[in-house]
Amino acid sequence: MPTSAPLARRMSELFEPICLVNFFCEEPNEAMAAIGLTNYWDGYFAGRSAPLGRVPADVVHALFYSFAEGEAARHLPRVWDRVTPEQAMAARERGCVAALRRILGDLADSAGLARAADLLTRAAVSPPSEGRPIFAALRAQPIPDEPVARLWHAADVLREHRGDGHVAACMAEGVGGTESHVLSALDMGIHPAESFGRIHHLPRTRLAAVMDGLRARDLIDASGHFTEAGRAAKARIEATTDRLAAAPYDGLTSDELDELIAVLEPVAAVLVASGPS
Structure with missing residues (x-):
């Protein structure tokens, strides 16, 4: 069925x-x-x-x-x-x-x-x-x-x-592995997303590069929260x-x-x- x-x-x-x-x-x-x-x-x-x-x-x-x-x-x-x-x-x-x-x-x-x-x-x-x-x-x-x-x-x-x-x-959404954790953290209400347990141990330079990449694609804003586009992308993924x-x-x-x-x-x-x- x-x-x-x-x-x-x-x-x-x-x-x-x-x-x-x-x-x-x-x-x-x-x-x-x-x-x-x-x-x-x-x-x-x-x-x-x-x-x-x-x-x-x-x-x-x-x-x-x-x-x-x-x-x-x-x-x-x-x-x-x-x-x-x-x-x-x-x-x-x-x-x-x-x-x-x-x-x-x-x-x-x-x-x-x-x-x-x-x-x-x-x-x-x-x-x-x-x-x-x-x-x-x-x-x-x-x-x-x-x-x-x-x-x-x-x-x-x-x-x-x-x-x-x-x-x-x-x-399909062009979201990489570490990026997916950032989006999941924000979806769970965790902010800053870099504090999420699955990624907080990564080097700060690595996390900064990930966040910058998400900002460049308008998935997160300057404060590290979802943009409308980012929330829509996460919804499509789910x-x-x-x-x-x-x-x-x-x-x-x-x-x-x-x-x-x-x-x-x-x-x-x-x-x-x-x-x-």
């Missing part, structure tokens, strides 16, 4: 909290440390790029899109001297599943969660992979049998599917991202979509209420 961009946005709101345990909980960090990756960013680049195999840092930089030049190269391929991609993927999953089980409690073993895992997996494996390299690499991995692990995996696959589409939307993210849900019936949303809502609510933990 045809699906709409609003549905894709709603589904993102529901599966994103499942994915965020990877970044805000200690269990994934502990799982990575257990295999020798004690530096957070070593674990991040190893875990997320592992489905791609031992590709050069330049490839990961191109696909991840939003990291500054040289950031991937500080971790890749060095991490593969200590662990294999398979070990990194397994540790990432173990840590995320442990975090989900801790936060969800009895809900982790509920029939609703198992049903959500089944339906979300069907959605995740259904769309075509053309033009979506990270999604394709992750979708090619084995699907876990255990329901919490299967839910985590499906959410991660869908997140990368949406992410590949978001990169395409940014590129609308295109939603439109490109809709395909996975075409594989489910209307009743199944309603059921999926109903069973995911309490899971997402508990995860959101837990906050960074």
Whole structure:
């Protein structure tokens, strides 16, 4: 059945909290440390790029899109001297599943969660992979049998599917990786945008050049806030991202979509209420 961009946005709101345990909980960090990756960013680049195999840092930089030049190269391929991609993927999953089980409690073993895992997996494996390299690499991995692990995996696959589409939307607007963070920061009400956590560590000269480039294109004003053109460009990026993210849900019936949303809502609510933990 045809699906709409609003549905894709709603589904993102529901599966994103499942994915965020990877970044805000200690269990994934502990799982990575257990295999020798004690530096957070070593674990991040190893875990997320592992489905791609031992590709050069330049490839990961191109696909991840939003990291500054040289950031991937500080971790890749060095991490593969200590662990294999398979070990990194397994540790990432173990840590995320442990975090989900801790936060969800009895809900982790509920029939609703198992049903959500089944339906979300069907959605995740259904769309075509053309033009979506990270999604394709992750979708090619084995699907876990255990329901919490299967839910985590499906959410991660869908997140990368949406992410590949978001990169395409940014590129269509001529917005670079660091620029995309500036626009996202402003969209979230963060000002100055240079204070945003994803970019505040970059050299001041680098950030100044990015801001100057956005001003030259009339996307931000002299004070570093959105111009009308900048806000419109950000809106187009998000609308295109939603439109490109809709395909996975075409594989489910209307009743199944309603059921999926109903069973995911309490899971997402508990995860959101837990906050960074």
